[in-house]
Amino acid sequence: MKPHTVGEIKAIISGDLIQGSDEVIIHSGAYRLKQIKNPNTILFTNKRITGWKRLKDLYPIVLTTDRNFNKGELPENLTVIQVENLEEAYWKFVHYYRSQFQIPIVAITGTSGKTTTKEMIKHILSSNKKVASTIFTNNSRTACLQYLLSIEEDTEAAVFETAVGSPGDILNAGDYFKPTIGIITNIGAHHLNRCKTLEGYIQAKGEMLKIIDPMGVLIINAEDINTRQIDSTNFLGKIIKVGTHRSCDFRACNIQYSQDGMNFSVQHENRNYQMFVPGFGEHQVYNALAAVAAVYEMGVTIPEAALQLKTFKKFNKQLQVIEGINESIIIDDTWSITTTSLEAALKVLNEIGKEKKKIAIIGTITDLGSWGYIIHEQAGELVQQIGADVLITVGEHASIIAEHAVKMGFSAPVYTFKNTILVYDLLNEIVDSNTIILIKGDMYSKPITELALNLREKK
Incomplete structure (x- = not known):
């Protein structure tokens, strides 16, 4: 401060x-x-x-x-x-403090990709600027004051996650940060226990348009269906679209998997730029596009951003590829789970698991309220559409994924477990050096995270 x-x-x-x-x-x-x-x-x-x-x-x-x-x-x-009035005094202090800094401030929301995109922006800018940011995934509304006060006299830019647990959370964050750049990475289905409906969740994410400076910038994934439902007619700032469609301002082309990440080219204003970003999956390309678009608005050239992205380090447990039991390969994706991130993870499993036996272990999707059954059915549809050679679900609600996948025509072997006690023994029998295992769950699910740890090859 x-x-x-x-x-x-x-x-x-x-x-x-x-x-x-x-x-x-x-x-x-x-x-x-x-x-x-x-x-x-x-x-x-x-x-x-x-x-x-x-x-x-x-x-x-x-x-x-x-x-x-x-x-x-x-x-x-x-x-x-x-x-005389504590609340009025508090907000006088907050608004005064924010007014002391005429620096670019980025606010990021989305069902998945928030933390990765935030860390990419921070990594690019930190090469020659002092940057304030949210710490890891700590983006609760109670932390907003501390993050605002982390902006100091020599801070040159800031990037904060603005998560949605309930309607009004982004508006609350906007009262603190007053961002000049806003990013919506994507909108899936999450926190429906408090937002009640998918439409309510989309509206809660759409609050981003209300908190950006009137002369500011909104960056969106132009191909995300739910993001397109947000009404932007009253937004006075500039909208930047990222994606693979030719109408996008930052367009990714020639996307290819490499040994450690994704190679692709970015088209912007009739010029092409080669990019590499560590981490597997096309979703990682979209995260990188949003990050590049944001730093470009802050004066960083695309070649400079590309050079910095090469050394980006993603968090562990985000599609982390490691050696596993019986000389198998493990994809540990136990950071979080939504249908959006599950779809991305299954696509990575199929892409880097070509010519191998592909096993998908999926845990329960949380924070869904009365939507739990429907969302787990949608997860089952994703499994059936994208495919795997073996499906294992862990948790009572996760069994809905298996049941619905079979109902939709999934014909590979399926195993359902209420807990992880017997899962390791099963895997020890069916896993060999020609096997790749995706384990997908939530960092707050101790059984899933412990199973992921136990599946790693013991050094």
Whole structure:
């Protein structure tokens, strides 16, 4: 955080100093007690707090509140700013802080590809700029303040994920970040337990158009069916389309699998540029296109972006190819699971598993609410359409995938398990050096992640 004195903050939020000193320097902010991790933090809360003693190592702390405290209720070494309305004071502080920085800020949403695209942008820009960003996949709404305050005086660009757990999440993130560039990677089916319907989920993702600066840029996957349903008629900024169609502003052509990733060319303004991106799958090409389009808007040339992308390192457990049991090959894709990412993973299995026995192990898709049965049926259709030589499902709801795949005409061997206890023994029998195994699940599903770990060749 760019340092401010209590006196400066007091003036910004129209508060009165009722205890402490105007000269205390503030280096970080919080609106929950557990968010205080460092000294010199300003805390916005009207809750009654007990146990100040456990925070003694984090003083000085500045409390901003609209609550009336009794004399002696607060520690003497606590600085206190009194305001008339805490929420108004909080947002005055947030909006003021954001206004101090005239830098490009990218906000990214999408059912899959958010983290990868964000990391690609950060990797490209970090070669010669200081970049603030979300950390790994921590994109919850409670982290927005910390990420905003991670922008400092020497920060030259920022890139943040804006996930959708519920309607309004992107609007909330927009109140903090006020992005100049927005990206929608794709829209599948996820978080339907809170968005209720697919249409509601699409509308929640479409909030991105409302938070981008009026003179800003929206980057979209032009070939994503659900993204095309978003009404952009009132969007005043520039829309950039990425994809493989000739109408795209950044068009990928000649897409080919290589030993460690994807080779392709990018057509932009009647010129061709050769690209390589580590990581398998056409979805990785779309992620790269969105990243290149974003950094291009920030002044990075396409050849410069291409050079940086060559050294990009994707996260483990995202279609990670490793050696497995009985000299097999494992594709560990236990980062997350949606029908969108499952389709991509099955295509990678079939592409790099040519001439091998292909086994797909699929876990339960979560956060679907009453849509659980339908979405698992759609996953079964994907298995039947894309194919595998053996299908194994793990989890009660995942068995719907197997049942529906068979119903749709999937004729390869199918095994369903409620848990992973017997899966390893089965695989040990049917797996050999001519086998490639995709294990697809969620990082929060401990049985699936443990199975993936056990399937790796023990060194």
